[in-house]
Amino acid sequence: MDSAVESRERHEQAAAAWLLRQDAGPWTEQDAAAFEAWLAQSAGHRAAYYRFKGAWQEAGRLRALLGRGTAQPAAAARRRPWRRLPGLAIAASVACAVGLAALAYLLVLSPSNVYATRVGALETVSLPDGSRLTLNTDSRLHVDMDANDRRVRLRQGEAFFEVAKDPLRPFVVEAGDKRIIAVGTAFSVRRSGSDVRVVVSEGRVRVETAGRPAEVLQAPLLDAGMVASTRGDAVLVQTRSPVEIAQSLSWRTGQLVFRDTPMAEVVAEFNRYNTRKLVVEDAAVDELRVGGIFHATQLDAFVSLVQRGFPVQARAEEDRIVLTARK
Incomplete structure (x- = not known):
């Protein structure tokens, strides 16, 4: 043997x-x-x-x-x-x-193997190859593995991957028409319709478009500290500081971290984690800048702090909380 x-x-x-x-x-x-x-x-x-x-x-x-x-x-x-x-x-x-x-x-390893989370939930899964994945809120993916292949199909949402090194079997995440390929590394993939965002915290990954030769599109290689955002065939690659990378991945602990972030973006993030939605009915509120660390599902606590720190008033309705400028 x-x-x-x-x-x-x-x-x-x-x-x-x-x-x-x-x-x-x-x-x-x-x-x-x-x-x-x-x-x-x-x-x-x-x-x-x-x-x-x-x-x-x-x-x-x-x-x-x-x-x-x-x-x-x-x-x-x-x-x-x-x-x-x-x-x-x-x-x-x-x-x-x-x-x-x-x-x-x-x-x-069955092709029908599916992992999914409801709104506001997180789930960590140990895979048979020694890799681990963490699913963010309202996410769904399929895992397919055999002796020659390691493949994950991200149908919706976001996941963080800690990949066990295996040079003979690259770890491939498919998100729409994009393929994110790694050997042994740690990175997140977020899919919003056809748009994809990749954040690399360790190692190196390559982003490809399915059906297109890598050399034609000059598929970017992303090192630790890089973020790639795709739209169609266009790929924007940016280098981020360790603090910014940690902020992007803070959801793994159930927290949302904001640093001088427009209220419109803050509201959009909170709405990913809560069935009761925040609604802004005043453009002046959208333009406010927010900083701090918040629990993703503690919406009432966030709204209370916003009312205390900004000229904002909240109106609670059955399935939403409406934010307007305080008169």
């Missing part, structure tokens, strides 16, 4: 054993320290663990879908103390975990 394949299988078996140990309990401080040391030993350990963790979570969902009749025995097995399992039972349990994770892995 090829040494690389053997190494990967060893990593996967160890990852499955750690997951089983965490699931079975008890989990001590010594266990946690040993696990962290194992993770730190190599990128292969980390990739195997997060790959199997995603598969394990998917397997849990599968057990829940199968009904209580199958879920209860699994729960009973998990309550059995780890140290009381004889060696043969441990080996069998690890094999079962590997098999169950492999089944879930196939499910995760």
Whole structure:
């Protein structure tokens, strides 16, 4: 057997054993320290663990879908103390975990695999290859992966990608007719209709237009700290400071950060995260500049602060809050 394949299988078996140990309990401080040391030993350990963790979570969902009749025995097995399992039972349990994770892995790689968030919600997902993605509010995407390909189709909204390095399988995000291609990096993609915005916080990505040779469009390479905004075939690339990049990605913690931002843009951002909308009925209010850090879904707190800090009054209606200049 090829040494690389053997190494990967060893990593996967160890990852499955750690997951089983965490699931079975008890989990001590010594266990946690040993696990962290194992993770730190190599990128292969980390990739195997997060790959199997995603598969394990998917397997849990599968057990829940199968009904209580199958879920209860699994729960009973998990309550059995780890140290009381004889060696043969441990080996069998690890094999079962590997098999169950492999089944879930196939499910995760299904073309129908869809992740979505409602308005105001965030979700973080561990992918089978060791990558992680975080979906922003009101977003939807499809994940397709196999031995040769890693592809995400962003249907709407925004997502942040932390890509596990794999030179043989570039990580491709499709957003409309745009392809964002990476190997091992961290970046966000926001899709608004046919317009796409890419923010790179680590590594390097390339932005292409589907069906067009990269050399024809001179597809831009974006390094960390760069932002690309597309409209049609036009691509605007800008370099941003670390503070501005952090501001653009602050939504991952549920916060919105503004620095001398026009009220019209602030209102548009808040409306992405709330079903109750802000409406400005006065052009003078739109031109006000806002700075600060706000929780994306705490609309009432924001409106209260605006009324205290600006000559603005708010009128609450059933499904909206109307902002006008104070007379």
